[in-house]
Amino acid sequence: xxxxxxxxxxxxxxxxxxxxxxxxxxxxxxxxxxxxxxxxxxxxxxxxxxxxxxxxxxxxxxxxxxxxxxxxxxxxxxxxxxxxxxxxxxxxxxxxxxxxxxxxxxxxxxxxxxxxxxxxxxxxxxxxxxxxxxxxxxxxxxxxxxxxxxxxxxxxxxxxxxxxxxxxxxxxxxxxxxxxxxxxxxxxxxxxxxxxxxxxxxxxxxxxxxxxxxxxxxxxxxxxxxxxxxxxxxxxxxxxxxxxxxxxxxxxxxxxxxxxxxxxxxxxxxxxxxxxxxxxxxxxxxxxxxxxxxxxxxxxxxxxxxxxxxxxxxxxxxxxxxxx
Numbered sequence: 001x002x003x004x005x006x007x008x009x010x011x012x013x014x015x016x017x018x019x020x021x022x023x024x025x026x027x028x029x030x031x032x033x034x035x036x037x038x039x040x041x042x043x044x045x046x047x048x049x050x051x052x053x054x055x056x057x058x059x060x061x062x063x064x065x066x067x068x069x070x071x072x073x074x075x076x077x078x079x080x081x082x083x084x085x086x087x088x089x090x091x092x093x094x095x096x097x098x099x100x101x102x103x104x105x106x107x108x109x110x111x112x113x114x115x116x117x118x119x120x121x122x123x124x125x126x127x128x129x130x131x132x133x134x135x136x137x138x139x140x141x142x143x144x145x146x147x148x149x150x151x152x153x154x155x156x157x158x159x160x161x162x163x164x165x166x167x168x169x170x171x172x173x174x175x176x177x178x179x180x181x182x183x184x185x186x187x188x189x190x191x192x193x194x195x196x197x198x199x200x201x202x203x204x205x206x207x208x209x210x211x212x213x214x215x216x217x218x219x220x221x222x223x224x225x226x227x228x229x230x231x232x233x234x235x236x237x238x239x240x241x242x243x244x245x246x247x248x249x250x251x252x253x254x255x256x257x258x259x260x261x262x263x264x265x266x267x268x269x270x271x272x273x274x275x276x277x278x279x280x281x282x283x284x285x286x287x288x289x290x291x292x293x294x295x296x297x298x299x300x301x302x303x304x305x306x307x308x309x310x311x312x313x314x315x316x317x318x319x320x321x322x323x324x
Contacts, residue, residue, distance in 0.1 A: 015195030015224035048174035050181035065165035085157035086146035105148035
């Protein structure tokens with residue numbers, strides 16, 4: 001289907017959605033203004049204040065023991081056990097509710113353990129002290145009070161299945177390897193998208209008024225086109241900051257002086273503003289392969305520097321004078 005077979009309003013929406021998709025892949029949150037204010041998108045991102053890298057906003061649960069293989073790893077429910085810990089300072093007894101071996105918290109003798117299946121298929125452990133002279137008779141894995149001092153001041157206490165250390169929530173952090181920053185910022189970008197259409201003779205063009213150009217270094221213009229070659233559909237992007245757009249397009253003529261429509265054409269694929277998707281995806285795939293091999297961090301870092309030059313969408317991620 002050629003571009004002229006699509007209604008202009010529909011094609012404009014296609015271009016906006018394709019740009020939003022590319023930005024979302026780069027951790028931008030995308031918002032549309034409620035009214036048409038010459039800005040198509042407002043993009044928001046959390047970045048590291050130290051190196052300006054992407055800030056990992058996802059919090060994970062992991063093992064608190066730095067020597068454990070589960071340290072720094074995003075764990076799921078099968079990786080840890082929920083125990084119960086007494087909060088009383090003179091007790092602090094940790095009750096492993098689902099253990100197969102347990103000494104009595106009072107007399108320290110080995111307890112008899114009986115397991116059963118509950119109505120909801122939940123395992124229930126019953127611990128029986130075999131010492132007739134012990135102050136503790138029996139308790140179960142569902143006992144809410146401290147099994148040692150009988151205090152009700154207890155908390156759920158998840159522990160690692162591998163090393164038995166506490167499972168903790170790890171705060172968000174910088175995505176760059178080696179950066180230990182704990183400080184982040186929230187940045188914004190305004191984006192205007194021009195979806196180009198095929199004119200007669202299969203030339204690509206779009207309409208633009210100079211009054212649409214927001215004079216702010218946080219404002220970006222994206223030209224999108226959808227072309228065909230050998231019956232294959234291809235999506236093309238040119239990403240320009242305000243200065244690049246002025247250099248590429250704005251000339252002194254009657255149309256620009258009185259804010260009339262100018263018929264403009266995207267730069268060529270050799271332009272520094274052009275997004276080479278094939279090259280970008282190839283390097284991205286190589287980086288993902290290095291993620292599987294921890295001893296190749298230096299090679300991965302080199303590829304990261306290369307992809308930063310290839311990815312023209314990365315311009316949005318560079319620090320601007322009005323960011324913070």
